[in-house]
Structure formats: C-alpha cells, structure tokens
Amino acid sequence: MTKTEHLLNQISKLEQQTGVKRTIFAVCPNSIAVIKASFRSAKRNNAPIYFAATLNQVDSDGGYTGLTQKQFVKLLAQEAAAVDYDGTYIIAIDHGGPWLKDIQSKEHWSLEKVMNGVKKSFEDAILAGYDLIHVDPTVDIFLPDGETIDIKVVVERTVELIEHTERFRRARSLPAISYEVGTEEVHGGLADEAVFDTFLENLKAGLDSCGLSDVWPCFIVGKVGTDLHTTTFDTSVARKLTKKVRPLGSYIKGHYTDGVSNPEAYPLAGVGAANVGPEFTISEYEGLAELEQIERARDKEGQIAQLSNITSTLERLVGESGRWQKWLQPEEKLCSFKELQADRRAWIIKTCCRYIWQHPEAFMARQILFDNLTRLGMDPHTTLSCRIEHDMDKYFQAFNLVNLNNSLL
Numbered sequence: 001m002t003k004t005e006h007l008l009n010q011i012s013k014l015e016q017q018t019g020v021k022r023t024i025f026a027v028c029p030n031s032i033a034v035i036k037a038s039f040r041s042a043k044r045n046n047a048p049i050y051f052a053a054t055l056n057q058v059d060s061d062g063g064y065t066g067l068t069q070k071q072f073v074k075l076l077a078q079e080a081a082a083v084d085y086d087g088t089y090i091i092a093i094d095h096g097g098p099w100l101k102d103i104q105s106k107e108h109w110s111l112e113k114v115m116n117g118v119k120k121s122f123e124d125a126i127l128a129g130y131d132l133i134h135v136d137p138t139v140d141i142f143l144p145d146g147e148t149i150d151i152k153v154v155v156e157r158t159v160e161l162i163e164h165t166e167r168f169r170r171a172r173s174l175p176a177i178s179y180e181v182g183t184e185e186v187h188g189g190l191a192d193e194a195v196f197d198t199f200l201e202n203l204k205a206g207l208d209s210c211g212l213s214d215v216w217p218c219f220i221v222g223k224v225g226t227d228l229h230t231t232t233f234d235t236s237v238a239r240k241l242t243k244k245v246r247p248l249g250s251y252i253k254g255h256y257t258d259g260v261s262n263p264e265a266y267p268l269a270g271v272g273a274a275n276v277g278p279e280f281t282i283s284e285y286e287g288l289a290e291l292e293q294i295e296r297a298r299d300k301e302g303q304i305a306q307l308s309n310i311t312s313t314l315e316r317l318v319g320e321s322g323r324w325q326k327w328l329q330p331e332e333k334l335c336s337f338k339e340l341q342a343d344r345r346a347w348i349i350k351t352c353c354r355y356i357w358q359h360p361e362a363f364m365a366r367q368i369l370f371d372n373l374t375r376l377g378m379d380p381h382t383t384l385s386c387r388i389e390h391d392m393d394k395y396f397q398a399f400n401l402v403n404l405n406n407s408l409l
Contacts, residue, residue: 028277
C-alpha cells in the first residue's frame with residue numbers, strides 16, 4: 001500500500017470509530033519560506049501534511065523555486081528534521097500535464113515534445129522518492145480559442161502518462177506511488193457531471209486495456225465551486241461527486257481552496273484532500289510588507305543605513321516577469337501592467353511574487369531587510385514564518401487534523 005493510501009485508510013478507520021471526518025491539507029510549496037512554515041505549523045498542530053508541487057515550482061530544470069525533484073525531497077527531509085517533525089508528509093506533483101509548465105506553452109512545444117517533457121518530469125519525481133503524481137492532460141494550446149479539449153483525448157493522454165510512469169517505476173523495482181487525475185479548470189476536463197462520468201468510465205477501460213487494472217487514482221479532482229477568484233465551496237456538488245467516486249476506491253480532491261469562506265465544510269462533504277497555494281504567497285508578501293513598515297519607522301529614527309525597498313522591488317520584478325499575464329481576466333487582456341486597476345494590480349503583485357522570490361534582486365532586498373531588523377534585535381525569519389503559519393493553522397483546524405498524528409499507525 002502506498003503512503004497516501006495508507007494515510008487515507010487510517011483516516012477512514014478513525015472515522016468509523018469516532019464519527020469524525022477529515023480532509024488532508026495540501027500545501028503548494030511555492031517558496032522556501034512556505035516550506036519552512038508548513039513543517040512548523042504541522043509540528044504545532046501534530047498533523048500530517050501534503051506538499052503538492054507544480055512543475056512550474058519544482059522540476060528537472062529547477063522551476064521557479066530553484067529546486068529539482070531530488071533537491072526538493074532532500075530539503076523537505078532537512079526542514080522536517082530542523083523542527084523535529086516526525087509525522088507523515090506526502091510529496092506530490094500537482095497539475096502534471098502537457099503545456100501546464102509555462103515555458104512549454106510560451107514556446108509552443110509540439111505534442112510529442114511536451115509529452116516527452118512531462119514523462120521526464122515524472123521519471124525524475126519517481127527517482128527522487130515522490131509519493132503521488134497528479135496527471136492532468138486537460139490543456140491543448142493548439143485548439144482554437146473557445147474550444148474545449150475532447151474528453152476522450154484527455155483519457156488517452158492520462159492513460160499514456162500513467163502507463164509510461166508505471167512501466168518506468170516497475171522496471172526499476174521502485175516503491176508504488178499513488179495517482180490523482182482530472183482538473184476543475186475552466187479550460188476543459190471534468191467541469192460537468194456528464195463529462196465526469198464519461199471520464200471515469202473511459203479511464204477504467206483504458207487502464208484495463210494496457211494491463212494496469214491494478215492501478216487506480218486515489219484522488220479525482222472535482223469542480224466544487226472554487227477557482228482562483230471564488231471563495232465558496234459547494235457542499236452539495238462535493239457530496240454528489242463523493243458518492244460517485246467512493247465506490248471506486250477514490251476520494252474527491254479540491255483545488256483552489258485559497259481563502260475559501262467555509263473550509264470546515266470540506267470534511268463534512270467527504271472531500272479527501274484540498275490544495276492551498278497562492279494564499280500563502282499573499283501571506284508571505286504581507287509579512288514582508290509589515291516588516292518593511294518597521295524598517296521604515298526605524299529609518300526615520302536614524303537606525304537604518306540602507307533601506308531594502310522590498311515591496312517596490314517586488315512590484316517591479318513581477319511586472320517585468322510577464323508571468324502575471326496568464327492570470328488576467330478577459331477584459332484585461334490588452335492592459336499593460338500599469339494600466340490594471342489598482343486593486344487588481346495589488347492582487348497580482350501579491351500572488352505572482354512566487355515567480356520571482358529567487359530573483360537575485362528580490363533575494364538581496366529580503367536579505368537587506370532581514371539584516372537591518374536583525375541588527376535591531378528582531379528575529380525577522382521567525383516573524384515572517386509565524387505570519388504564514390497563522391494562515392495555515394486554520395486549515396489544520398477546519399479539516400479536523402489537529403493531533404491526528406497521535407492516532408496514525
């Protein structure tokens with residue numbers, strides 16, 4: 001049994017004994033600070049945690065965090081040891097599929113090239129020791145605008161990627177891994193119930209046909225009312241989808257749980273796990289902005305030699321990166337960065353900082369800020385981490401995970 005399936009089974013057994021439903025909390029590790037805060041929060045809440053890393057974040061080329069899969073796994077082990085966290089943690093690929101890595105879309109990789117690139121990413125993840133892979137081939141950049149990818153094509157590419165991954169893993173006698181499939185994205189996939197049913201039926205037939213009847217995803221992503229711009233979880237839809245997948249041995253996985261107004265409803269609806277990502281980039285940015293306010297106040301007292309100017313540096317680097325453009329609304333597509341409305345530009349700056357944290361200028365501005373405050377007797381590293389941890393704690397609590405590690409075998 002895989003680590004993920006073991007954790008899900010333990011949670012299920014505890015539910016039968018106690019009646020308490022639980023949802024696994026999945027963090028998108030979009031910065032080193034978020035990774036550190038994740039283990040500190042998991043340690044304090046005495047709970048398991050799940051790391052869902054996109055190929056933009058962590059990949060064979062380093063991603064925007066600068067980490068390869070192997071380095072990522074090593075870093076997680078080091079950060080867990082640093083806070084003496086000995087609980088369960090899951091390491092996973094999130095949204096692994098063609099053209100979901102920005103460079104692939106920007107450079108218009110061919111289908112053959114992009115599928116080979118994704119397969120290489122999956123291979124490196126398996127060799128590094130990942131526990132789960134989210135297979136998500138629901139994007140095709142060569143489709144005409146407005147056209148949704150055929151669900152049969154989604155199934156074919158899903159089966160192809162799982163088959164390649166399993167052949168690679170088994171040929172090397174590596175430990176079994178878990179799979180997650182589907183997406184809630186508006187660009188295609190499992191957005192409505194009829195398509196959802198068709199996908200599941202064809203996926204089973206496809207896996208059976210290539211001799212992988214023993215392989216089935218433990219998570220299936222459902223469209224449960226949340227996306228990057230909404231904050232309400234639809235419990236009725238989640239319950240309906242849960243009833244469909246539980247007899248198959250799967251759980252519904254929620255994405256874009258960031259800032260959701262009713263996180264406590266996830267366990268009650270039977271959701272197996274839920275991802276949170278950009279929210280913690282906002283936490284990190286706002287934490288840095290608060291520290292900069294202290295720095296500027298001390299500067300007025302003559303206690304600072306050189307200001308970090310961190311927020312203005314981050315704003316400029318986000319704008320120069322161009323990576324914010326993929327998050328524009330249709331009516332904003334022709335706008336330059338400076339032409340965006342102030343509230344939208346502020347939101348983009350806060351959420352898109354994850355792309356440029358490792359930029360030399362951003363790194364140096366943070367270092368100057370931290371050095372300035374350290375000289376004044378402060379501990380900016382811990383202050384920033386606590387800001388992020390505060391926003392993580394609510395999910396451990398809402399998902400009924402506090403002290404769960406005490407009950408896991």
